Every structure is written in C-alpha cells, then in structure tokens.
Amino acid sequence: ILNVEQSPQSLHVQEGDSTNFTCSFPSSNFYALHWYRWETAKSPEALFVMTLNGDEKKKGRISATLNTKEGYSYLYIKGSQPEDSATYLCAFIAGGGADGLTFGKGTHLIIQP
Amino acid sequence: DTGVSQDPRHKITKRGQNVTFRCDPISEHNRLYWYRQTLGQGPEFLTYFQNEAQLEKSRLLSDRFSAERPKGSFSTLEIQRTEQGDSAMYLCASSLPVAGGHYNEQFFGPGTRLTVL
Numbered sequence: 001i002l003n004v005e006q007s008p009q010s011l012h013v014q015e016g017d018s019t020n021f022t023c024s025f026p027s028s029n030f031y032a033l034h035w036y037r038w039e040t041a042k043s044p045e046a047l048f049v050m051t052l053n054g055d056e057k058k059k060g061r062i063s064a065t066l067n068t069k070e071g072y073s074y075l076y077i078k079g080s081q082p083e084d085s086a087t088y089l090c091a092f093i094a095g096g097g098a099d100g101l102t103f104g105k106g107t108h109l110i111i112q113p
Numbered sequence: 114d115t116g117v118s119q120d121p122r123h124k125i126t127k128r129g130q131n132v133t134f135r136c137d138p139i140s141e142h143n144r145l146y147w148y149r150q151t152l153g154q155g156p157e158f159l160t161y162f163q164n165e166a167q168l169e170k171s172r173l174l175s176d177r178f179s180a181e182r183p184k185g186s187f188s189t190l191e192i193q194r195t196e197q198g199d200s201a202m203y204l205c206a207s208s209l210p211v212a213g214g215h216y217n218e219q220f221f222g223p224g225t226r227l228t229v230l
Contacts, residue, residue: 004155032216043116044156044204044221051216089155093217099169100146100158101219 002026004092006104013080013111020076021107023090027071034091034101035064035075044089047075080111115139117222119205125228126195133191134225138207145188146219147180148204149173156204162188195229202226 005024013019025033035047048057050066050073057064061078077084087108091101118137126132138145143164148156159178160170164185174180177195182188192199206219 006155034216034218036221041223043223046218046220049216049218091155100148100161100171101156101217102158103148103155105153105155 002092002094002102004090004102004104006088006090006107008107009105010108011110013109015080015082015111015113017080018076018078019080019109020074021088021109023073023075023104025071025073025090025092025102026094027069029094030068030071031093031095033066033073034093035073036089036091037086038089038106039086047088075107077109080109082111082113085109085111117205117207117220119203119222119225121225122223123226123228125230127230128197129194131191131193132195132227133189134203134205134227135187135189136205136222137187138205139220140186142207142209142220143185144208144210144217145182146206146208147188147190148206150202150204150224151200156202159190192227195227197229200227200229 007022033050036044038044048064053068055066063076066073087106089106091103120135146161147159150156159174160180162182177193180190202224204224206221208219
C-alpha cells in the first residue's frame with residue numbers, strides 16, 4: 001500500500017501573503033508526482049506533472065519542487081489571492097506509470113480577504 | 114466543451130437500489146480511470162481501462178461494483194444494492210497513452226455525488 005501524506009490538512013492565509021505546503025511519498029519506484037487544484041463544484045485541475053529529481057515548475061504565482069530521493073514535494077503560492085482558495089491534492093504514480101494515481105488527503109486552503 | 118463529462122452530477126437513492134453513472138472521456142484518450150472520494154479523504158483509485166479492456170481493479174471495488182467500457186469510448190460504473198457506505202463523489206479521468214511521455218497526466222470530470230439514504 002502506497003502512503004502519500006500531505007500537510008497541513010487545512011490552512012488559512014491572509015490575502016497577499018505567501019504560503020507553501022508539503023507532499024511526502026515513497027522514495028522508491030518513483031514514476032511521477034502530480035499536483036491538482038480542486039475547487040468546489042468543479043473538476044480537479046492539473047497544475048504540475050513532476051518527473052525528475054530537482055524539478056522546479058512554475059505557473060504564474062504557483063510553483064512546485066520535487067525531491068525524489070527523500071520523497072517530498074513542495075507547492076508554493078506567492079501573493080495569495082481569494083481565487084487560490086481550493087483543495088490542493090498531490091498524487092503519486094509508481095513503477096511503469098500506467099496504474100491509477102495514489103492521492104494524498106489534500107490541503108484545504110482558504111484565503112481571507 | 115471537449116473535457117471529461119460525467120452524468121448525472123448528483124444522485125440520491127435509497128439503500129438497496131441500483132445506480133449507474135456515465136463518463137465520457139476526452140475523445141483521443143485511450144485510458145479511462147474511476148476514483149471514489151469520501152469525506153476527508155483524497156480520491157481513491159477504483160479501476161481503469163485501456164480502450165475497452167479493464168486492466169486493473171482495486172480491492173475497493175467489491176462484487177457489487179461493475180464497470181464497463183464496451184466500445185472503448187464512454188464508460189459506465191454500476192453499483193448494485195447500494196449501501197450507505199457507498200455515499201461518495203465518484204470521479205472519472207482520462208489520459209493519453211503512457212508511452213507518449215505524458216507521464217499519465219489525467220484529466221478529470223466534475224464527478225457524480227452519490228447519496229445513499
């Protein structure tokens with residue numbers, strides 16, 4: 001059974017502040033790590049696909065890093081805006097990559113104006 | 114809209130009834146996945162198809178659950194004799210072949226929210 005942990009479970013951040021959260025995953029048999037943003041009543045939206053140790057990816061004010069040797073990834077949001085409020089999920093894929101994603105429980109982010 | 118669609122968005126049923134959900138993937142995606150998300154948990158993998166072949170089933174998929182993808186396009190997930198524990202969000206996702214270097218990036222539908230009374 002693969003264990004994917006996310007912390008914190010929930011987070012309240014003041015508008016304009018920066019924040020980050022963590023995803024930890026098995027450090028062996030790594031194939032890829034995905035980050036998703038899931039807003040209420042919408043489809044989970046893919047943010048990043050992380051594949052190589054040391055990867056850093058950026059999309060606007062959101063960025064992510066990957067350490068496959070120690071089994072963790074960080075997601076950073078710079079200058080939080082109310083529209084960033086969502087649940088952020090990470091998902092791990094092992095081995096050949098064809099199987100289903102193993103998700104963490106998510107970090108529920110609330111941006112307070 | 115060329116994204117993944119799911120129908121219905123919400124379903125309320127009484128315990129013991131059968132329910133069926135439908136998923137229409139992105140047209141060029143040959144892989145289709147079903148997940149279930151219960152309160153306080155992340156989505157949990159149920160099963161996946163490559164074209165019409167069902168290649169893997171999670172131990173979460175009890176005998177009351179059956180999934181089909183008869184023509185390799187849309188898929189259905191049926192739950193027979195529903196129980197209150199089946200109440201959850203059922204998500205469908207699709208992806209391109211892994212060999213194409215897409216690293217199994219999956220595109221999700223909005224889900225079907227099932228409530229069993």
